[in-house]
Amino acid sequence: MIDSYIQMGTFLNNRNSIYSDYEKAIEFFEMGLEVSTTAHILQRASCFEGIGDAGRYLQNVIIATENYAKAELLYRKLENYNKIATCLHRTGDLLLDQKNYTLSKSHYEKALEFYTKEKNWLFVASCLSNIGEIYVLQGRKEDGLHNFNKALALHENHKTDPKHSAFTLFEVGKLYLDSLHIPNRDKYFNKALQIVEQDNLLDGIAYGNILMANLKYNDGEYVEAKNYAKKGLRIALSYGHKIKIRMAYLIASKIYEKMGAYDEALQNYKSYREIDTQVQQKENNEFSAELETKHQVEKQNTILLQTEKEKNIAKNQRNLIIVFLFIFLFLVLILIRYQIKLKKSNKMLFQKKEEIQNMNTSLVKTVNYKNILLKEVHHRVKNNLQIICSILEMQIDSSGNSKLQEKLQTSIDRIFSMALVHEQLYSDGKDETIDAQGYFYDIINSIKSSQKFTNKKILVRLQIEAIHVNLQRALPLGMILNELITNAYKYAFDYQSDGFINVSLKSDGSYVFLDISDNGSGIDLSKARTNSIGLQLAKDFTTQIRGTFTCFVKNGTHYKIAFPMMINTAKIS
Known part of the structure; x- marks a missing residue:
């Protein structure tokens, strides 16, 4: 049953299918999770990964990152390095869309390690290309071009599927977009377009045509630019990618303006503004969610690092854990068998609790009694000091020596100041102040x-x-x-x-x-x-x-x- 839900969810998650329905795909994956057990580690990981993919296509950052992280944890238990890398890779894509370049690059680099370990050169090249794109966005074009060339070399040396090199070719072509002195600069775009059109990759076709429209617009070839923009817009509209639709409307409005077709230019600009408002609103709504996502991702990374450290220990303890499980089951049987004894023990514990409460009550009484005794001590000290003062006063009365009387009075004042302390401690103070x-x-x-x-x-x-x-x-x-x-x-x-x-x-x-x-x-x-x-x-x-x-x-x-x-x-x- 669970496999059927996964198959239906995967079918609806196909971006290049006219039957794609990402929200419905999430429902099937969630039904798969409901019927699964903890023993279905691989199937549960696939469901979480599928929900993450659907969230990514719906541009819901929270759903995507949370479920990729859950899938990654399960794949780590299975030591499935390719799938671990896939979750990291796709999370990096999400963060790149959010313009969080530092965290995105970190995820690509981690994915790169796992892909390299598995000699998965296709996705090693993909990660290199993504990191190159980040370098370009940060203004480091030389570093970006270096990464793109490394990725293209891997595609060529390992004869990977040509369609995966298409997006790298697009990125290299973008670097030369404004460089008129580069011979055959549009060869990258043409080659990439040829690949994506051959495999009917709608996302790649739309992206390539929009980029070509920009290229021809910069060259002043407005008719060709218009044709590329219209084709890119039509394909982007067919699968509803708002960001590319926005790009297409914007370049189309610029092209029509240069051609003097101001009505068409205004119409396309209004459409651009409308879709831009929608995208901006979505970005504003997701701004606070982005902060939470960063926190969750960082938290998840900490968990993953701890999991990695504990992995080797876990290997050596597997047999021991099995033994513990048998012991646990045996103890459960004993507990079920001796429920009556457990109740009796609880009764005894209750009696002990009452005894402890009685002891606490007795201790409180003892403390109170000691406080009374302490106050009595202060009272007696004060009385003794007053007796001394009285004796000295009698000495003053019987003495005819004025100097002696003065000294005795000084002593009385000193003793009286000490007596006052003890008087306050036993009469007013609740503590020793x-x-x-x-x-x-x-x-x-x-x-x-x-x-x-x-x-x-x-x-x-x-x-x-x-x-x-x-x-x-x-x-x-x-x-x-x-x-x-x-x-x-x-x-x-x-x-x-x-x-x-x-x-x-x-x-x-x-x-x-x-x-x-x-x-x-x-x-x-x-x-x-x-x-x-x-x-x-x-x-x-x-x-x-x-x-x-x-x-x-x-x-x-x-x-x-x-x-x-x-x-x-x-x-x-």
Whole structure:
């Protein structure tokens, strides 16, 4: 049955037959594929090739390229090099029609390798001629002529079917179309026409007559040119090749114009424009399809290259694959025989799944419990630190030494900034980060409270962005803030009754910037470097978070700290 479908499709695919019907041919090949099995490799390959041919004749690039690629894969399994080359050759023809010269040439060259391996000199010559045509279209006429001559030599040396050399002769003749100094330049056309007319090749006859019309038109022999154009047009119309019909109408309009027959010239030009519009519309509709075709062809080439690499391995594994097939069939029989056991296994798997789900639930509870414990740890650390602060405050109350009281208060402020971190971690944070905005407000409020014994009016102005930092950065950052704000309160306003302190915390996504400044008298940097413990602590904590510390005096003291948003905490000592 499948062979009958292939025969009918092949009969309808004959370009030189009055019974040709390419769309009907596709239907027969598709019916052949429907009744075929995977064992019918050769027949399926023939069906795909036939659909590709029909698509090519219908100028449907997508149908043609996809089916040639499928046929090529099957022919590679059969190691049928001639057919592999044929699929590559015809795909190259399609790409050449689409003016994709690079990809078309690549396909011709691959086909050339397979044809040469099989010593199929007829199609070796055909590929050489096609590549020569590409060279000419790219403006490389010398390379094109070289390929044409190689093709003609192969036709002559191997006595191939003369009709296949006709199109090569046409291409050589086209190179001499405008070269009046070449003796007997139309001999190529005449010889080619003689061959195609002898074998009644409609496509070749139409093409040859249109080319001869161009040749005679260029020579000024308008009557002969008209006869050739009319004959070419008539034959092209008989088998419906729009591109050649368009060529014929165009040259005919030019000829009639030179002959002064303006009505005929206008009529032919209108026909040319009408068919040109149809062709252009088709080309526009297929433009996006061309891009997809290129992608599919490149994808297919990648698959083919991989297939070629795996071919030798596949040869050595054929017997092993047969053994595997028998084992597979045996296993299928076992599976059918023990379906009840399989159901039982599925039930057990379901029970295991429930056990795993229960374990996951238990793990979630464990994690939640550990998080609660971690928060409790932070809570207790915070409480312990507050106890220490309370003890120090009691020491302040019992001490009559003002300097000792001041130092104890400084220690309390430092410990309080650490306690705040742990307070936020157990009270607000869902993870091991804290909100720098709330943290800064709490530290500064604490410092302001501890400095309330001063009778100076000091305004603290804050611009704090909502930035989250982890424990490893929060503690040093709080200590830096504590030391620098405390220093400002203590030393910046010795000679002023009021002033302000500006605190800014911003981020650009990569770095965090902390700026602290006042409008006080400014510190003596030379003495501060050696005498100020607070300033030294601020620098040390900045180093700990991989930051940079800058201090300068201009209408007050300015501190600028910058550190990276993300820090490798494993490297922090």
